Amino acid sequence: MKDSTKTTLKNVFGSLIRNKYAIECGKTLPWWTALIVFILGVFLPLIPTMVNIGTSYGSSFLDSYTYGFEEHLTYLMSDLHINGYEFKIENSAVDGNVMVAYKDGVRMSNLTSDEFDDSVPIAAYIDDSSIYGGNYDLLIYYTNRSVSSTPSISDLIADLNGENPEFNYVYLWNTQEATTIDLVDETNYQYGTSYHYYRPSYVLFARDYVYVNIVTPTMDNAETYQSFTGNWAHHNEGVDVISDYLTTTVTTSSIGNLDISEMSNVTDNGDGTVTISAANTEEELDSLMRCTSYLDGTRENWKICFDDAYITNRNYSLLYTSLIYEAIYIALSLFMGLLIYLLTRGKKNYYRYLRATTCQKINAWAALSPGILTMLIGFFAPNYAIVFYVIFIGLRTMWMAMMQLRQK
8 A cells, every 4th residue: 555545544534533634634635525524524413313303203192191092082083983974085186185074975065054163073072080070081173174264274273272262262170161261260250169171182184184182181271281283195095084093903812802793893804813993883882992902903093194194294394404404514514614714814823824725625524523423422312413513513623723723
């Protein structure tokens, strides 16, 4: 190996930890090598962020305690199925995949205002426990509104979230009586009563979107505990969100005392498994709600549903977050190169002869190790990757300026 090659390799690998080698690389190696190193230096810190966003999933809000949300959703969607509802994914030439709701085979968009009011829940789960007895646990809404309609879907969500003070968005405790927080407080103040209120969790199904708000079921609470927003773009065309996600296959041994011979919605596959579809009667539904394996299967189905609904949001987040972070990394790295140039302008500075382009080349070689460190540490704390990069490249630049590029 030639001595020049040995020197070059020594400078390249040494630049990761020694400032003098980074300076030599910037001074002696071609510009295109600095460009390659620069690209690596600003891309490597982005990897933890991209991996973190790219591996996120929509059903993550179900990983924490959800106060029986999945079971209640299964019950209410089954009840909708029994009452003739269908939520079908259909393809629109303009909007792609959308949800089209049917009631007894008729599009809900064709129903009159007397038959369909999107501010009134189409299904409600009422708690019958000793503490929460009479409270709504979960409400399901359907709306034909879109973002561009008047009033828009955003207006409906604002009403459901209590952002419109004129909307009765809370209920008296242990009842289904709609009221407002101000009215409860005023009544208690004037008459010395001790009324309490609550706001139930809800799911809003819409043509383009699905919204979930889970509220902690405690007295005088109207704060969202978990929330989710998604769309239908990545659901398969032809899927019925009600019946298809209520269908699951479980082992025969796991259904316990469930008498499948008396149930029209259970099919024995002959291989030790049974396929359970949506209940067709209230009696079948009551039986299924006591079948743990069925509830576990539908819980996994809802996770798939929300994962698919989240794909568009995840892709947008991945794209725009990556672009913003990358722009910050590039701008910061270029600024550090400019800073090196300014710090070497002193009359007595030995490196005063360095041109601005050379300083940028030196910075490119010096910025590679901060990029590598940010990538490695960023996998443990991806949300702070940008902070790590700022700290590491700042320290490397100031260290170089104070030790190697100072006035002599």
